[in-house]
Amino acid sequence: MTNGVDPRFEAELRRGVVQLVALHYLETPRYGYDLVRLLGEAGFAVEEGTLYPILRRFEKAGVLSSRWDTGGKRPRKYYELSAEGREVKAAMLAAWSRARDATDGVLHRLTQEAPPSADVPEDAPAEAKEDS
C-alpha cells in the first residue's frame, strides 16, 4: 500500500490505457525504446519488459505491422499501426470513452448526493454557529 492506495489499483488502471496510448503513438513508425521514452514523457512510465509483450501481442494479432530498418549503425525494428489496427484503436477509444463517461457520471452523482458537510457555512445564522 502507498498512501492507502493498493499499488495494484494503479497498475490495473494503467494496463489498458497504456495499450491505447501506445497505439496512438504508433500512428507513425517507432522503435521500441523510442516508444518507451515517449510514454514515459507522457506520464505512462513503462519498462521494456511490460511494453514488449504488448507490442508482440498486437503484432501477432495484426494490429501492428513491423519492419526492420538496417540502414542505421545497427538494425532497429519499427512498429506501425496497420489498417486493421486503426479499427482496433477506434474501438478501444470508444470503449475508453464509455468507461470514462460512466465513471465521471457516477462520481458526479456521488458528489451531488453527498451528505452536507458538518462544517457550518460562513453565512449560517448566528444560532447555528453557536450550536455548533
Next chain:
Amino acid sequence: MTDLSRRDYLDRLDDLLPAKEGARVRQDVSALIDDRIEAALHRDPALSDEQAERRALEALGPPERLADDLVSAPLTIPLATRRSFVRLLAAVFACHLLLSIALTVAGAQSAPITGLLTPLPKEPFSAVFLGVITIFLIDTGALLALFVAVGRARPDRFEPAMPLDRIPTRRGAIEGLILLGLVAVILNFLLDAVFAVKQGDDMQPFLAGDLKEVLPLANIVLVFFAARHVLTILGRGAGSWAAAAGALGSLAGSAFFVLAATRGKLVSMPAGSKLGRASAEVLDSLIERVFLLVFVVAALMLIVSFVGQAIRFSRKIRS
C-alpha cells in the same frame, strides 16, 4: 532484478519460449537491449558498458516473467481444479495405502497388480517410509494424468463422491443412533445367534474364532460414530468436535475392517450329519470371499469418508 549476462538472458528466454517464437523474440529483445544501452550511455557517459547492460536487462525484468507475458495463454491452474486435485489425491492415496497395509498385514508375498499395488516392506523403517512415498508419487502421477486427460473441462465433476459439507439432520442422527445400538447388541450379545446355520434341530455359529477375537474392537468405532450422532442431536453436528468424532470413527472403522479382512480364517462352517466336510469347505470359501469383499469395500468407503471428515475438521479448526 537479474544477475544474468545478456547472452544468458537471451538463452534463458529462448529456452523458455516455444521453438517457433524463440528466435524471433530473441532478435527483438536483443534490439531493445541495444537501444536501452545506447540511451543509458548517452544520458550518463560515466556508466560502464556492464552497468548499462545490467540496467537494460533490469528494464526487461526476469526472463521467466517476460516469457510468461509473451505466451498468449500462460498456464494457470484454477482454484477449483487445485481443490479437486488435492482432495482426490488425499482420498486415492488413503485408499491405496490402506490396501497396501491390508496386503502387508495379510502377509501377501506377491503384488496383486505389479508395480501399482504391492505389500509394503516391514523393515527397516526407511524402506517402509520409501514404500509410502512411492505410493504417494504413483497416485500423484496417475491423478495428474487423469486430470490432463479428462479433467480440464469440468474439474468439479470428480468431486461429488466426497461431499464435505453434508451434515446429518437431527432425525438422521436419531435413526443412526438406533442403528448403531442394534449393531452393538448383535455384536456383543447375539453374534452366535445371528451368524449361525441350522444343523438338525440346533443353530450352529459359523464365524471363525480368529474373526471373533477382533470383533469387540468394533465397539470403539461404534462409540465414535455414536458420539457424532449425539452431538448432532444436541445441535452441534456442524462443529469441530462432531467432525473430529466422524473422522476418528471413519479411521478406526477402516482400520477395523482391514484387521478383520486379514484374519487367517473368517468362517468355519460346522460339518455335521446334513452338511458334509467337503460341502462345508466349499461354503466356507464362498462366504469367506463375500466377507472379504464386504470388509475391503467398507474399509475403502470409510477411508474416503475419513479424508472428507478430516478436511472438514481442519476447516473448522482454521475458522
